[in-house]
Amino acid sequence: MNSPTIINIIIAVALAVAGYFLLPVVAANLDPSLALALGLLLGGILVPVISSQFSGATAVEEQSDDENSKTLYVGNLPYRANEQAVQQHFELQGQVHSVRLMKDRRTGKRKGYGFVEMTNAGAEKAIQNLNDSEFQERTLKVRMAKDKVEE
Template sequence: MNSPTIINIILSVVLAIAGYFLLPVIATNLEPNVAIAVGLLLGGILVPIISSQFSVAAVATKETDVDNSKTLYVGNLPYRANEQAVQQHFELQGQVHSVRLMKDRRTGKRKGYGFVEMTAAGAEKAIQNLNDSEFQERTLKVRMAKDKVED
């Protein structure tokens, strides 16, 4: 089950319970089982409306972030550096979407370079502030990544 489905189920249960307790107070002659049925009915009507509003906003935000992201090439990385350490270092400059550190296929050891995907504003700031700066006793080389050309 995905996260929105779980949220919808929880929201339906909360609305049903609210209907169970609140409707008999509002309409004193209403049976509790009718109150819970009305709560479930309201949940069935309101939950899709509420969840569609949230999902549209989330998709729009995600699309804007992806359209507004840039990929940086980061060279001269320490071999002991991991994705989390690099991400934390770059997050000081802006929002980081992903970090990919390259490894040798045969040995599995890090090659000393990688790519950081982040917001465009954060990428510009990272180039200014982190290029030729020291990270774990190595001088980083940070620039915009070139597009990959496939033959």
């Protein structure tokens, strides 16, 4: 079972227990077992609706980000440049989703290249305006990133 399913079960049980304790208080002549059954019924109806509202919206948002974004390779970066500085430089061209600067695994020092994920329009503009431009006294190389080849 995945974690959203477990969360849904926990919410359904919590609603059933709440129904068991609260419904007899609200309706004094209601049998507690009937209150438990009503709580389970409400949980069975409400949990899928609630979880689809949250997870469905996130899934659509992530999907639209993937469809409307491109990853750029940025080479010849200054070794002193950090993610924030690169993000600020690229945000002048369009919305930046993420910045990943590569580091040497052994030493932890920057390798001088990285990847910037941007909107499609921003990526095109960044390639056009930032390729062969100066950034912190270095001439950047900006182009579309190639897909990583699985070995």
